[in-house]
Amino acid sequence: MTFFFKQITAATCSFMVFFSSTMSAVQYLFLGMEHVNTALIFAIVCLIASLIGLVVVQRAIEHHGRASLIVFSVGIVMALSTVLITSFGAVDVWRDYTSGKYMGFKPPC
The missing domain is CATH 1.10.287 (Helix Hairpins)
Structure with a gap:
């Protein structure tokens, strides 16, 4: 069943x-x-x-x-993606800061 x-x-x-x-x-x-x-x-x-x-x-x-292997693998992928997205975002912010680009709000369109 x-x-x-x-x-x-x-x-x-x-x-x-x-x-x-x-x-x-x-x-x-x-x-x-x-x-x-x-x-x-x-x-x-x-x-x-x-x-x-x-x-x-x-x-x-x-x-x-x-079946918990699926839950653990999804959890690992989510944790890894969180770390990578945060890291790439921090690198982009640092690059904008050091180059003197405008870091305020941008228009949505």
């Missing part, structure tokens, strides 16, 4: 990722963004990488018997 729910969960997650990325791609096409060939290459690479990741995670869960 739990195997059935795991399959439904994996299918739902895969569909939502596919749906949101497809809608983002359609939005870029409607807005006139170009580089369609590069986007297709990235789409193929991401599809292959996501399939490999799905197989690796499923085997790791079967081997260890713990």
Whole structure:
């Protein structure tokens, strides 16, 4: 019974990722963004990488018997992205400060 729910969960997650990325791609096409060939290459690479990741995670869960591996991996990615975004933002602020650029509010448009 739990195997059935795991399959439904994996299918739902895969569909939502596919749906949101497809809608983002359609939005870029409607807005006139170009580089369609590069986007297709990235789409193929991401599809292959996501399939490999799905197989690796499923085997790791079967081997260890713990679904918490997913939670830990998402937590690690979130922590790493927080550190990297903060670091790159600090570097940009320091670069603007040392070059004497205006660092006040910018117009939204």
